[in-house]
Amino acid sequence: MKKYLEVYDYYKSLIISGQYSRGDRIPSVRETSALLSVSRTTVQNAYFELQADGYIISRPQSGYYVTDAAHEVYTDDKAELSSPEILYDLKSGDADSESFDLTLWQRYIKSALRQKERLLSYSLPKGERDLREALSVYIREKRNVVASPDRIVVGAGVQALLSILCLLANDKKTVSFPTDSFTQGISLFSGHGYDVHIRDKNADIIYVSPSHMTSYGDVMPVSRRLELVRYSESKGSLVIEDDFDSDFLYQSKPVPSLFALSGAGNVIYMGSFSNVLIPGIRISFMVLTKELAQKFDKMQSCFAQTASKTEQIALCDYIRDGHISAQTRKIRRHYTAKTKQLYEELKAHLPSLDAKISENGLAIKIEAAYSGNGEEFEKAGLAVCIYGIDNGIIKLALIPSALETRLIKEAVGLIKDILQNNQ
């Protein structure tokens, strides 16, 4: 066992056993070093770890103090959002703790942080050149999206990229979204003076998410993709293809991207890595049309890069070394296995339930007789995606990606109780 972990355990046990309570000052690095006969570096490392795990905090010029022992911070965050406690997350589609090799990512971040000269300047408005080169290769291989790095713009999330598009496409007047639930995009475009329509194929800009049409995982079929591409070309409108979740398509055959289907070059392709990696890593990208890429170059002094430079450098090497592809395969296997397990558990407990796995393999769609108002799920600590309660029928989707495998059985038990008690 490493020396610093011994020091870590020493204080952790004193805190947990209550010998130090909240707000107590623990000995300084110097004092502990003398007390336990270990080096100051060892103590410092132990204190780092205790801070990382939420047991202590440091106050400048004062010392180290005991927190509420553990996850004070998270509790606060939840309180701020004022949502009830979620014990079984079948809604967010977030990552679970088993799916991502954080140690590997740490190595890439460490390597990026060694490039001091590079970190001394701001990133280019479009993002790091080498990352855009790696992305250019990646999307050509994966999605048949052929575009030079000059047309790729990196940003911290889809909203950051859309706000650039709002400025670039300012000769357009109307924009269409598939539903009214994408508040981030809608508020952004309407804030820029665009008229926002829902499902209007005659809008000047058409935002679609063809690989993730609904939160319960519907995929736009090729025929409709072709139709959209043709119609938008004939109308001269701009299509924004947010290729969210395309990496997860498994039941259906891989569906070609709108960008690849379009010959006229009126499609903007958008992708993100938050789902394949972890949400904490916030890097998205878009492929502009040739005209908009030229406009970006002319206007580049108007745009500042939002994505972390360190993370851009790390992601570039991570992609080049093939880890994105490997990681995608891994979580696809992992999440679809979990969906299948949830499905089988449901069928075992509720044999007559109308349930089916969604096209993208990440969700289970359920329809059931129902007399409740939907609050029963929340009260039981279940977060589920309810998309309709009508005529005594509830339609809902369960997305198990964030739910730990060991909790599937319990969650199904609760769902069973709710559905049987509210028939």
Added chain:
Amino acid sequence: MKKYLEVYDYYKSLIISGQYSRGDRIPSVRETSALLSVSRTTVQNAYFELQADGYIISRPQSGYYVTDAAHEVYTDDKAELSSPEILYDLKSGDADSESFDLTLWQRYIKSALRQKERLLSYSLPKGERDLREALSVYIREKRNVVASPDRIVVGAGVQALLSILCLLANDKKTVSFPTDSFTQGISLFSGHGYDVHIRDKNADIIYVSPSHMTSYGDVMPVSRRLELVRYSESKGSLVIEDDFDSDFLYQSKPVPSLFALSGAGNVIYMGSFSNVLIPGIRISFMVLTKELAQKFDKMQSCFAQTASKTEQIALCDYIRDGHISAQTRKIRRHYTAKTKQLYEELKAHLPSLDAKISENGLAIKIEAAYSGNGEEFEKAGLAVCIYGIDNGIIKLALIPSALETRLIKEAVGLIKDILQNNQ
């Protein structure tokens, strides 16, 4: 010497001496491990380092290949911006390589990356709660800005924060900027349909940067600050105080922030750490007025956090441990010493030159007889900030923060030649 550095040096010397040339494949990790009788981990670490330094790149399922030996990527970046080569940067105000302890920052990043559970979810729209708590304490101590964490919003750069403000303040119609050179802010507000004015005290929103009024370091005096605060209160207008560079004020006494001077709560305070840390770390924040903070809460589904979650967690602990304050003191000393050295060097070579150090201590303002067109500086590899050539007089500012100390003498020699040849 560490084992992996031996492997690193071995390949580095083979590459530099030309025994491997561009595009050559170097032996795989397995092959090198056998060849040099070292462990694979050692070889892997050496390869990481060679990649970090730009000597080799890795191609998935293929191997490691020699690059142009060294800084291929940076050359590309410069080409893309199509600016002439800068040998002496006296303009950008960027950080130099001596000023930031990257190793210390690495430790905080490493510690942040250990908090796996936290990284599995998206950051709150306003940013991490504990970072906002640390910021609340920090700005209260440093700038007498008293505001609860609920009013603080974190984002990846000032532009990202301004784009939130554009949406929040949509009952306003006109915005005023101090100059027409802040293209990022101007394009953003005009893109949102605001009328943009320059230096208009009757605008609905007044953006000011009182601690950095010009690129040559002028500071807004207290009398004008008070005047602006009073007038904006009487008109009911919103003031955006970008407190850029306030940390560097050294010649003048610390000037109170507009936020602290205002009693009416109509000031939004903005700050950034890119200058105190390094530009590669992209975290800014703003303190909203109470009304706008409430509006943010109502509209929070419209906003996604842009700053890296890892960097937010790291920065929180970095601030709590007192490193921001220490780092600020360090670079203030360092940069002002450099400015002084540049000043003395100028005076030694051009005793009659009209030169003085700016109020914030970061720039030297020069006025000189001049018959050229300003291109002589660029041609000599000097980036300087020229803010006027009129009636045979050139006005310029030299900002030495990014210039390595050892290059000061050379730069002064070139400036002397240019000024004497173009009298």
